[in-house]
Amino acid sequence: MKAHVSTTINQEPVEFLCDPAETLLKVLRDNLGMTGTKEGCGSGDCGACSVMLDGELVCACLVLGVEAEGARIETVEGVASADHLHVIQEKFLEHAALQCGICTPGLIVATKALLAENPNPTEADARYYLAGNLCRCTGYDKIIKAVMDAAETMRQGEAHE
Amino acid sequence: MAALTYHAPTTLDEAISLIANASLPAKVMSGGTDLIIQMQRMLQTDRLIVDVKKIPEMTAATLDEGGLKLGPALCCAKLTRRQDIKALYPGLVEAAYLIGSTQVQGRASVGGNLCNASPAADTIPALIANGAICLVEGTNGRRRVPVEAFVTGVGQNCLEPGEMLASLEIPQPLPRTQDAYLRFIPRTEMDIAVAGAAVSLTLDEDGICTAAKVAIGAVAPTAIVVPDAATALIGSRLDETALTAAAAAASDAANPISDRRGTVAFRRHVVGVLTRRAATLAAERVGALR
Numbered sequence: 001m002k003a004h005v006s007t008t009i010n011q012e013p014v015e016f017l018c019d020p021a022e023t024l025l026k027v028l029r030d031n032l033g034m035t036g037t038k039e040g041c042g043s044g045d046c047g048a049c050s051v052m053l054d055g056e057l058v059c060a061c062l063v064l065g066v067e068a069e070g071a072r073i074e075t076v077e078g079v080a081s082a083d084h085l086h087v088i089q090e091k092f093l094e095h096a097a098l099q100c101g102i103c104t105p106g107l108i109v110a111t112k113a114l115l116a117e118n119p120n121p122t123e124a125d126a127r128y129y130l131a132g133n134l135c136r137c138t139g140y141d142k143i144i145k146a147v148m149d150a151a152e153t154m155r156q157g158e159a160h161e
Numbered sequence: 162m163a164a165l166t167y168h169a170p171t172t173l174d175e176a177i178s179l180i181a182n183a184s185l186p187a188k189v190m191s192g193g194t195d196l197i198i199q200m201q202r203m204l205q206t207d208r209l210i211v212d213v214k215k216i217p218e219m220t221a222a223t224l225d226e227g228g229l230k231l232g233p234a235l236c237c238a239k240l241t242r243r244q245d246i247k248a249l250y251p252g253l254v255e256a257a258y259l260i261g262s263t264q265v266q267g268r269a270s271v272g273g274n275l276c277n278a279s280p281a282a283d284t285i286p287a288l289i290a291n292g293a294i295c296l297v298e299g300t301n302g303r304r305r306v307p308v309e310a311f312v313t314g315v316g317q318n319c320l321e322p323g324e325m326l327a328s329l330e331i332p333q334p335l336p337r338t339q340d341a342y343l344r345f346i347p348r349t350e351m352d353i354a355v356a357g358a359a360v361s362l363t364l365d366e367d368g369i370c371t372a373a374k375v376a377i378g379a380v381a382p383t384a385i386v387v388p389d390a391a392t393a394l395i396g397s398r399l400d401e402t403a404l405t406a407a408a409a410a411a412s413d414a415a416n417p418i419s420d421r422r423g424t425v426a427f428r429r430h431v432v433g434v435l436t437r438r439a440a441t442l443a444a445e446r447v448g449a450l451r
Contacts, residue, residue, distance in 0.1 A: 003167065020167035020210070023197065043198050045351075047264055056238050056267035062194045063268065066167045067212060110263065131350040132262020 007068040010078030018065035027065035036076040047133035050106035057113040076105035097146035099137035169212040181323035191234040192268035228333035233272020252340035256287040281379040286359035287342040289376035299324030338363040339446035354379040355423040358435035380415035408433035
């Protein structure tokens with residue numbers, strides 16, 4: 001029997017029907033057509049499906065769709081504003097911090113979570129925090145440069161406000 | 162995956178009634194990071210899932226003069242941010258910080274880690290070293306089980322049908338007591354322990370160890386207590402002789418297997434090294450207390 005779920009995704013109220021065995025990842029991609037969140041391993045090892053659930057960074061493949069009831073979900077689709085990219089996205093472009101791009105949405109979401117929790121991470125802090133986001137192209141050096149640059153730019157932005 | 166029936170009760174009584182009266186095999190779900198993967202592999206079995214995260218006391222963590230009452234379903238990310246808990250039980254909090262990735266810690270819980278009962282579970286030795294007690298609630302009432310007796314085998318625990326883990330009670334440490342948990346993994350993060358050791362110890366003002374508890378993980382079907390290692394430390398100043406004896410006791414107590422992560426000989430050796438280092442780290446932490 002399908003379950004009826006009411007939730008909030010990127011600050012918009014959303015309702016969906018899902019089988020209780022379906023993961024949040026499947027619901028986002030297949031039921032709701034939000035394909036920004038990627039499926040990598042489907043077993044919580046790669047971080048490609050990183051989303052925010054009630055303020056915590058999680059793998060959408062390790063959450064059941066029914067667990068979204070009453071929750072607040074943020075996906076990569078909610079990172080940019082209507083007319084401009086988020087600083088993190090700009091820095092990933094600037095540093096060419098992506099090759100095939102499958103890990104990128106998860107990394108963007110995870111980086112945003114990192115910098116919300118720790119605006120001034122050391123490189124080691126960033127590498128540990130993002131250790132659950134695997135890049136199959138092994139482009140970690142550029143990714144970390146983009147993350148560190150985004151962190152610095154965001155700190156300067158805060159200082160100017 | 163087979164058909165699931167899902168319930169998210171808001172009280173403990175409701176959860177117990179659901180698992181006790183279920184017509185399907187019932188599973189209590191905390192973070193789900195192990196359970197969801199396991200269910201995907203059991204393609205044929207219909208199940209009842211009882212999600213306990215909406216029960217307030219299951220995700221609460223309160224400190225008082227008695228110690229820590231830890232909601233078994235509190236996610237590791239929320240636990241590791243609690244500086245007040247980390248000050249008292251740094252080794253336990255570090256063990257929670259070692260489970261999986263940031264993403265996994267956003268869901269995974271200490272109670273789930275315990276009930277899943279992997280031999281390599283990081284929080285189990287740390288719970289044991291701290292003398293943690295499981296509060297088990299069921300249709301036949303409540304009982305208290307020390308963590309070392311809760312896990313009964315690989316992937317097995319002592320819960321009877323209609324019972325669930327309702328709380329973890331971790332006693333207030335004695336004055337001048339600290340703990341540490343160390344594990345060996347071939348990577349630097351995101352891996353499963355090849356061997357692990359947790360030590361909680363108390364030092365008097367002269368630096369003499371007056372109480373200790375040592376537990377080791379990933380070197381036997383369950384985490385095990387090593388009383389001989391504690392005996393070696395108690396009465397000493399953690400000098401070379403005491404540390405060597407504690408390490409030897411841990412190595413002797415280990416009953417490991419060889420698998421792709423490590424051989425019997427390697428695990429036996431390393432668990433001794435980790436015991437020595439965890440004892441040293443715990444003692445340094447006592448020294449840093451004011």
